[in-house]
Structure formats: C-alpha cells, structure tokens
Amino acid sequence: xxxxxxxxxxxxxxxxxxxxxxxxxxxxxxxxxxxxxxxxxxxxxxxxxxxxxxxxxxxxxxxxxxxxxxxxxxxxxxxxxxxxxxxxxxxxxxxxxxxxxxxxxxxxxxxxxxxxxxxxxxxxxxxxxxxxxxxxxxxxxxxxxxxxxxxxxxxxxxxxxxxxxxxxxxxxxxxxxxxxxxxxxxxxxxxxxxxxxxxxxxxxxxxxxxxxxxxxxxxxxxxxxxxxxxxxxxxxxxxxxxxxxxxxxxxxxxxxxxxxxxxxxxxxxxxxxxxxxxxxxxxxxxxxxxxxxxxxxxxxxxxxxxxxxxxxxxxxxxxxxxxxxxxxxxxxxxxxxxxxxxxxxxxxxxxxxxxxxxxxxxxxxxxxxxxxxxxxxxxxxxxxxxxxxxxxxxxxxxxxxxxxxxxxxxxxxxxxxxxxxxxxxxxxxxxxxxxxxxxxxxxxxxxxxxxxxxxxxxxxxxxxxxxxxxxxxxxxxxxxxxxxxxxxxxxxxxxxxxxxxxxxxxxxxxxxxxxxxxxxxxxxxxxxxxxxxxxxxxxxxxxxxxx
Amino acid sequence: xxxxxxxxxxxxxxxxxxxxxxxxxxxxxxxxxxxxxxxxxxxxxxxxxxxxxxxxxxxxxxxxxxxxxxxxxxxxxxxxxxxxxxxxxxxxxxxxxxxxxxxxxxxxxxxxxxxxxxxxxxxxxxxxxxxxxxxxxxxxxxxxxx
Numbered sequence: 001x002x003x004x005x006x007x008x009x010x011x012x013x014x015x016x017x018x019x020x021x022x023x024x025x026x027x028x029x030x031x032x033x034x035x036x037x038x039x040x041x042x043x044x045x046x047x048x049x050x051x052x053x054x055x056x057x058x059x060x061x062x063x064x065x066x067x068x069x070x071x072x073x074x075x076x077x078x079x080x081x082x083x084x085x086x087x088x089x090x091x092x093x094x095x096x097x098x099x100x101x102x103x104x105x106x107x108x109x110x111x112x113x114x115x116x117x118x119x120x121x122x123x124x125x126x127x128x129x130x131x132x133x134x135x136x137x138x139x140x141x142x143x144x145x146x147x148x149x150x151x152x153x154x155x156x157x158x159x160x161x162x163x164x165x166x167x168x169x170x171x172x173x174x175x176x177x178x179x180x181x182x183x184x185x186x187x188x189x190x191x192x193x194x195x196x197x198x199x200x201x202x203x204x205x206x207x208x209x210x211x212x213x214x215x216x217x218x219x220x221x222x223x224x225x226x227x228x229x230x231x232x233x234x235x236x237x238x239x240x241x242x243x244x245x246x247x248x249x250x251x252x253x254x255x256x257x258x259x260x261x262x263x264x265x266x267x268x269x270x271x272x273x274x275x276x277x278x279x280x281x282x283x284x285x286x287x288x289x290x291x292x293x294x295x296x297x298x299x300x301x302x303x304x305x306x307x308x309x310x311x312x313x314x315x316x317x318x319x320x321x322x323x324x325x326x327x328x329x330x331x332x333x334x335x336x337x338x339x340x341x342x343x344x345x346x347x348x349x350x351x352x353x354x355x356x357x358x359x360x361x362x363x364x365x366x367x368x369x370x371x372x373x374x375x376x377x378x379x380x381x382x383x384x385x386x387x388x389x390x391x392x393x394x395x396x397x398x399x400x401x402x403x404x405x406x407x408x409x410x411x412x413x414x415x416x417x418x419x420x421x422x423x424x425x426x427x428x429x430x431x432x433x434x435x436x437x438x439x440x441x442x443x444x445x446x447x448x449x450x451x452x453x454x455x456x457x458x459x460x461x462x463x464x465x466x467x468x469x470x471x472x473x474x475x476x477x478x479x480x481x482x483x484x485x486x487x488x489x490x491x492x493x494x495x496x497x498x499x500x501x502x503x504x505x506x507x508x509x510x511x512x513x514x515x516x517x518x519x520x521x522x523x524x525x526x527x528x529x530x531x532x533x534x535x536x537x538x539x540x541x542x543x544x545x546x547x
Numbered sequence: 548x549x550x551x552x553x554x555x556x557x558x559x560x561x562x563x564x565x566x567x568x569x570x571x572x573x574x575x576x577x578x579x580x581x582x583x584x585x586x587x588x589x590x591x592x593x594x595x596x597x598x599x600x601x602x603x604x605x606x607x608x609x610x611x612x613x614x615x616x617x618x619x620x621x622x623x624x625x626x627x628x629x630x631x632x633x634x635x636x637x638x639x640x641x642x643x644x645x646x647x648x649x650x651x652x653x654x655x656x657x658x659x660x661x662x663x664x665x666x667x668x669x670x671x672x673x674x675x676x677x678x679x680x681x682x683x684x685x686x687x688x689x690x691x692x693x
Contacts, residue, residue: 334640
C-alpha cells in the first residue's frame with residue numbers, strides 16, 4: 001500500500017518527502033543522543049555540586065560540633081536557603097542523633113537519624129551524608145538534600161526546543177530543497193539534452209505555442225530563442241496548416257514520425273525537414289506538450305534531385321544512343337547494300353565489258369563494303385553491350401567455355417585443337433554477356449593459333465590472396481608484342497593485319513566493357529609467336545552499376 | 548501469271564531494285580506490287596481500292612518507312628478481320644532486339660534481316676520466295692485469289 005501510495009507521487013513530491021523524512025529522523029536521533037548525554041552530565045554535575053557543598057558544610061561544622069554549639073551550627077545551615085535547589089540540610093553527632101537542621105519547607109524534613117555516608121538518588125531527590133572530620137576523626141555527619149529536575153520535564157523542554165529547531169530548519173531548507181528539486185526534476189539536464197541535439201528541437205504546449213527551442217532551431221529559423229518562445233509553432237513553416245496537423249496527429253496518436261515540412265528561415269531560405277514528434281506527459285499522465293525534432297533533409301533532397309537529374313540525363317543519353325544505333329543500323333547499311341548489290345550486278349551483267357583489272361576493282365569494292373558492314377555490326381554490338389540490362393545468376397563458366405569451344409570446332413571442322421578446361425568454375429555473372437566474353441576470347445585463341453602446328457587452348461582460374469578469383473584463357477598462338485599491350489582493349493585497335501588474321505578489332509573492347517560492367521578487371525599477356533593469356537576477374541560491384 | 552502476288556513495301560529505290568533483281572534472278576513466278584511508303588501500303592489494303600485489290604500471297608515489309616512505319620502497318624493488318632491472316636514477312640536492315648520482339652509480338656510470320664552482301668541477299672530472297680510462294684499453304688481466305 002505504502003509503495004503504491006509513494007509510486008503515485010510525482011518525482012518532486014517524492015524528493016520532498018524523502019528530504020523531510022531524512023531531516024526528522026536526523027533531528028530525533030540527535031535529540032535522543034543529546035538528551036541521554038545531558039541527563040548524564042546533569043547528574044554528574046548535581047552530584048559534584050552537592051558533594052562540594054557537603055564538604056564545605058562539613059568543614060565549617062566541625063567546630064560547632066566539638067563545642068556542642070547548636071547556635072553556631074544553625075548559623076552555618078541557615079545560608080543554605082540561598083541555594084534554591086537545596087531542600088533541607090542537617091548535622092548529626094557521631095551517634096547519629098540530629099544536632100541541628102534546616103528545611104526549606106515542612107514537607108521535607110531531614111531524617112531524624114544519620115544514615116551511612118554516601119550519595120543516594122531517590123525520585124526527584126538527591127541526598128548525601130558526608131562525615132565531619134576533626135584531626136582525621138569523625139566527629140559527626142552532615143546531610144544535604146537537593147531537589148533535581150525530573151527527567152521528563154527536561155525531555156519535554158528539549159522536545160520543544162527540537163521541535164522549534166526542526167520547524168526552523170524545515171522553513172529554511174524546504175524552499176532550498178524545492179528549488180534544487182525543481183532544478184533536478186526539470187530543465188537543467190533537459191535543456192542540455194535539447195541543446196545537445198544537432199537537429200532543430202522545440203517543445204510546444206497544447207496551445208501550439210513554442211515553450212523551448214535549441215540552438216539548432218535558432219539557426220534554422222534565424223530567430224533568437226527569446227523571440228521564438230511563446231509564438232505559434234506553425235508560423236515558421238511554408239505550410240502552417242500542414243504544420244498544425246502535427247499537433248492534431250500527435251495529440252491523437254501520441255507520436256508522429258517523418259512528417260515532411262519546410263521551415264522558412266527569416267532570410268527566406270527554405271529548409272526541407274522531416275518531423276518526429278511525441279507528446280510528453282506529467283508523471284500523473286496529463287499531456288503537458290509536444291517535443292518535436294526536425295531532421296534537415298535538404299541535402300538529402302538535393303542529392304535525390306541531383307540523382308534524378310543525372311538519371312534523367314543518362315536515360316536521355318541512352319535514348320539518344322539507342323536512336324543513333326537504330327539509325328546507324330538502318331541507314332548506314334542500306335547504301336552499303338546498294339554498293340555491293342550493284343557492284344555484283346555489274347559483275348554479273350557486264351562481265352564481258354570488263355577486263356580482269358575492272359573485275360578486280362569491283363571485287364575490292366564489294367569486299368570493302370562487306371567489311372564496313374561487319375564494322376557497323378560490331379560497333380552496334382559494342383554499344384548495345386554498354387546499355388543492355390544485366391541479370392546476375394550463378395553460371396558454370398567451365399561448361400560455357402566447353403560449349404563455346406565445341407561450337408568453334410563444329411564451324412571449323414578441319415582444324416584439330418587440344419584444349420583443357422578446368423572443371424566446375426562457378427561465378428555470379430550475366431550469362432548472355434559472359435557468353436559474348438568467351439566467344440571473343442576463345443574465338444581469338446582459335447583464330448590466332450591457326451598457324452601453330454600443335455594448337456592448345458586452356459581455361460582455368462587462380463585464387464588470389466585477397467580471395468578474388470582470376471580467370472584466364474591461354475593459347476600458344478601468335479601472341480603479341482607487350483609494347484602494344486596498351487592498345488589491346490581499344491575499340492578498332494588491331495595488332496595484326498587483316499591479311500594475317502581477319503577481324504574488326506572490337507572483340508577485346510567488347511570483352512573489357514562486359515568485364516567492367518561486372519566490376520572486374522581484364523588484362524592480357526603475350527609473347528610473339530609463343531602465345532597469349534587473357535586474365536579477368538568478376539568482382540561484383542557492391543553498389544550501382546559500373547559502366 | 549499463276550495468281551501469286553508479292554506486295555513489297557519498301558521506300559529505298561536501291562533496295563527495291565535489288566529485291567526485284569533477286570526475285571527475277573531466282574525465277575520466282577509472281578506478280579509484284581510495290582508500295583513506296585507506309586500510307587501507300589495501308590491504302591492498298593484499306594483505301595478506296597482496298598476491297599478490289601487482290602490479297603497478296605505474301606507481304607515483304609520494311610520497318611523504316613516514311614509516313615507510317617512498318618510495325619504500325621503490321622498492327623493495322625492484324626487488327627482488321629479481312630487481313631488478319633495475311634502472311635507478313637519483315638524484311639529489314641535492323642537486327643535490333645526491340646524490333647524483332649515487337650515484330651513477332653504484332654504477329655509477323657517471319658523476320659529476315661537484309662544482308663549487306665548481295666550474294667547472301669539474293670540467297671535469302673530465293674529461299675523466301677520458294678518458301679512463301681511454293682511450299683507454304685496460304686490461309687483459306689486468300690486461296691480465292693489463286
């Protein structure tokens with residue numbers, strides 16, 4: 001019960017209760033200790049006082065006793081009345097018979113017979129019998145009785161003092177404690193939390209007025225903190241009505257995330273933000289207001305716009321390139337076909353009118369047009385490869401290589417070529433494009449080993465220390481001079497004449513483009529008349545597409 | 548003539564001449580009608596004379612044409628009840644994938660790319676004529692012309 005009662009209190013009330021309880025316990029404990037110690041001191045002091053008084057009395061009374069002068073004894077006893085604590089006093093002879101006495105009131109007469117020497121406490125009375133000495137001889141006894149203040153009276157008095165002290169201390173400390181509690185429970189750390197945020201952060205009361213802002217908000221709006229506090233939150237946005245929706249939604253749902261708004265800076269600059277807001281409540285569950293944090297997404301939005309712009313540009317460029325290719329494939333080929341066709345018609349219909357040189361010229365015209373046709377086709381293929389969409393899948397490169405080699409063999413049955421394909425080399429790549437890579441690399445190997453008596457082609461892979469697999473296609477054919485290695489992968493670059501080996505010089509450029517699109521690298525190694533090796537990797541690009 | 552008719556839709560006079568030459572050299576026995584742009588081709592089927600004009604045994608269709616392009620002509624032929632079964636062979640310079648796919652999607656019966664080499668071109672036309680005029684059985688609606 002007590003626990004739930006305490007739990008229902010606000011943090012500030014809890015802190016107050018704790019500090020009041022602590023001070024009460026401290027004062028009560030201190031009181032008990034002080035009262036106990038004071039009681040002991042009081043007793044010791046009273047005993048000391050009474051003993052001293054008895055000794056003085058005893059010293060003075062030895063003569064009257066000796067001379068049996070009762071009048072003198074009374075003269076010694078009478079001044080006891082000056083001490084209000086002394087209730088009665090008496091002097092006894094050695095036989096214990098009362099010799100003379102003094103009594104403040106008749107209520108408390110001294111005892112008629114002397115008792116044993118010593119101090120005795122009885123109720124509120126402290127009594128002492130003390131010997132009267134004359135030359136070391138006991139000649140009688142003195143008796144003194146003092147009233148002592150009752151313990152309870154003193155406790156009551158102390159309690160009163162402690163109560164007043166407590167009241168005074170509470171009066172002084174409570175306001176201080178309250179201030180400190182306020183400081184702790186409220187803004188000191190909360191404010192530093194607000195300030196620590198690099199995002200514009202505001203607190204808004206249920207009326208929609210700003211109650212606090214951080215420096216980031218000051219920067220975002222261009223207005224001082226003092227100027228912002230107390231003003232309408234929604235007035236700092238390009239669309240105040242939409243900003244007003246924030247509280248509606250937050251008050252209804254308790255939370256809002258990534259609500260897009262645009263802050264208007266005093267100098268007119270606009271800042272695109274995403275608002276995240278939540279209500280904050282008192283410990284009793286009453287909604288006190290809303291904490292709203294804005295994430296500046298201007299840069300993000302600009303980057304997005306930039307990406308969109310570039311994508312659009314790229315798409316436009318691609319479209320243009322496509323249109324260009326399309327037109328090339330139609331419009332450049334048609335005249336070639338006419339040149340070839342009519343040259344052929346001339347050769348067929350007018351061969352009688354042409355001598356061998358004339359026929360030879362026409363044949364050259366024809367083969368040149370055909371070569372141009374091939375160049376156009378290869379050029380189109382190269383540009384198509386840069387644009388074609390890629391579909392990655394796991395492919396068995398070894399099977400693909402074997403199939404390409406078998407196809408080459410089928411189209412060139414009279415040649416006898418040995419080949420070795422390392423089995424089961426798998427890779428993540430685009431199957432159609434990889435087929436083109438092997439058509440080119442193996443086609444080259446096939447072509448450039450045509451003058452080699454014992455042609456050999458090999459496909460394999462090397463696993464590098466970095467975990468990247470390098471594939472290679474090796475042949476023992478014509479090879480090339482490494483001086484010209486830089487020209488290997490350039491489009492329409494050839495290291496051999498068409499008469500030596502046919503070709504347009506687009507094959508390796510195509511290979512390089514495909515490998516680059518796979519995020520890989522390609523390189524070639526050659527020794528003239530001993531062979532060539534082409535290496536490539538297929539590292540998958542992690543983001544984006546490398547063209 | 549044997550009632551066979553080829554409609555050649557071709558705007559390039561060189562290609563027209565070469566195609567006609569290839570047909571002639573291959574001794575393909577057929578009337579040949581030439582439409583020199585897209586509109587002329589459409590008029591052949593759907594113009595004033597459309598109902599009178601005999602249905603061709605085969606249409607040789609170029610794609611890049613003035614006024615109305617080849618794919619649009621194909622779409623119109625396929626969407627008309629009277630001509631929807633008309634055999635159409637696309638005979639073009641393009642080997643762009645998009646053209647080939649579009650052509651077949653619209654219901655082309657065949658897609659042939661014109662080779663630059665005239666010898667190969669002649670051979671393609673020879674096979675084309677042989678197949679569509681002699682080997683292939685025409686749709687019933689067209690049989691009335693023969």
